[in-house]
Amino acid sequence: MTKDFAAVDLGASSGRVMVGRVGPSEIKLTEAHRFRNEPVRTNRTLYWDILGLYRGVLEGLKKAGPVESIGIDSWAVDYGLIDAIGELLGNPVHYRDARTDGVPERVAEVIADERLYEITGLQKLPFNTIYQLAAAKKSPQYEVARQLLLIPDLLAYWLTGESGAEYTNASTTELVDVRTREWSSPLIEKLGLRPSLFPAIRHPGSVIGDFGGTRVVAVGSHDTASAVVGVPAAGDNFAYISCGTWSLVGLELNEPVLSAASRAANFTNEGGVDGTIRYLRNVMGLWPLQECMREWGSPDIVELLRAASREKPFAHVVDLDDPVFLPPGDMAGRLVKAAGLPSDASPALLTRCIVDSLARAHKRAIEQAQELSGKHVDAVHIVGGGARNELLCQLTADACGLPVLAGPVEATALGNLLVQARAAGVIEGDLTALRAVLRKTQQIVRYEPR
Numbered sequence: 001m002t003k004d005f006a007a008v009d010l011g012a013s014s015g016r017v018m019v020g021r022v023g024p025s026e027i028k029l030t031e032a033h034r035f036r037n038e039p040v041r042t043n044r045t046l047y048w049d050i051l052g053l054y055r056g057v058l059e060g061l062k063k064a065g066p067v068e069s070i071g072i073d074s075w076a077v078d079y080g081l082i083d084a085i086g087e088l089l090g091n092p093v094h095y096r097d098a099r100t101d102g103v104p105e106r107v108a109e110v111i112a113d114e115r116l117y118e119i120t121g122l123q124k125l126p127f128n129t130i131y132q133l134a135a136a137k138k139s140p141q142y143e144v145a146r147q148l149l150l151i152p153d154l155l156a157y158w159l160t161g162e163s164g165a166e167y168t169n170a171s172t173t174e175l176v177d178v179r180t181r182e183w184s185s186p187l188i189e190k191l192g193l194r195p196s197l198f199p200a201i202r203h204p205g206s207v208i209g210d211f212g213g214t215r216v217v218a219v220g221s222h223d224t225a226s227a228v229v230g231v232p233a234a235g236d237n238f239a240y241i242s243c244g245t246w247s248l249v250g251l252e253l254n255e256p257v258l259s260a261a262s263r264a265a266n267f268t269n270e271g272g273v274d275g276t277i278r279y280l281r282n283v284m285g286l287w288p289l290q291e292c293m294r295e296w297g298s299p300d301i302v303e304l305l306r307a308a309s310r311e312k313p314f315a316h317v318v319d320l321d322d323p324v325f326l327p328p329g330d331m332a333g334r335l336v337k338a339a340g341l342p343s344d345a346s347p348a349l350l351t352r353c354i355v356d357s358l359a360r361a362h363k364r365a366i367e368q369a370q371e372l373s374g375k376h377v378d379a380v381h382i383v384g385g386g387a388r389n390e391l392l393c394q395l396t397a398d399a400c401g402l403p404v405l406a407g408p409v410e411a412t413a414l415g416n417l418l419v420q421a422r423a424a425g426v427i428e429g430d431l432t433a434l435r436a437v438l439r440k441t442q443q444i445v446r447y448e449p450r
């Protein structure tokens, strides 16, 4: 038996509605609609164009035609505030906005970083929801807000009228207790926030509501949670890199790692589908390259990588974890400075610098994840757009000294669809069973370490 499902997947630069025909040994994926996601900067703030995105979702669902259910995922941490009559208060702010500059330091005076890690298990990223709210809590919008909805939950609310907080994404806010998997009211209160803002947590596979006669189903609504479902691993001893705008590098665990060493290495324990822990670190990913390409007028990526592969290897490596690379704009300038290169360094040279640096950062994160968790891996899966980048895949295999299995590029949409298909009874079993369907149906390219 096969059925059709729609996956709404919003990424940092585009949104898509994918239709998947899914059965126990079949997945046929088609892109119903793709639309640009262009953040808007006003004189003060960098915003998401949330209504433009919602329009894209509606158009996409229309083009998708009749489906069994709809699942929505997007990037994490960002949210919209809803007022007493159910209207959105202002536009959601982009996590790369500067409003959180200096805020983590202020929050650390209210609650120590060590304590925060004990409760939430989350890596300290300046844009985590906790810091965005600390920056926003004196605003008029915050004062009148009745509910906070994360981006996929906001879109689901507009489709169905039902509100809630999907667990995997809620886990990225740094306001959820890693042990109870519920909002931490003591923490929320300590920060001077209102617990009543946070809607009940729901889990992947549960039904959210109805959109014109079609069920909307909760999936791993954090895109990375869906991407990890979409890793076509056979056994248990694998690392993954969900590689796109970010590289999310880590392991799937059953229990969080909350040691001091883990906190010091800034590893996160995000909630995964089926109660798993996504033990990983955010590595800057392909964002620096995407930003450079935007500045260079979008040259052909295949040509650029070919030219980069002819540059001298590992001659210029920068620390991509440096927050200096977080905001948009003048990326090439920041790279040139960090790498000590002349200001007229060629795109090929800068691309090589980014890819070499990324491969090194992948290696570091994979080694640390194993050390800190005590779990050993014998292969690295790269999923997402980065799986297409042959140079990066090979250099990652070389740096890690492990085989890299690249693909599927569409892991996030596939993870979204598989969770829906299981909820509909089309396929059965645990994550291993879902991944077996991927191994049967998806093309995977193997890179041996040199």
Ligand code: LFR
Residues within 6 Å of the ligand: 012, 074, 075, 076, 077, 078, 095, 222, 223, 224, 245, 246, 248, 282
């Ligand atoms: C990837 C991602 C990361 C999250 C970042 C910001 O798309 O969801 O997992 O840390 O975006 O939300």
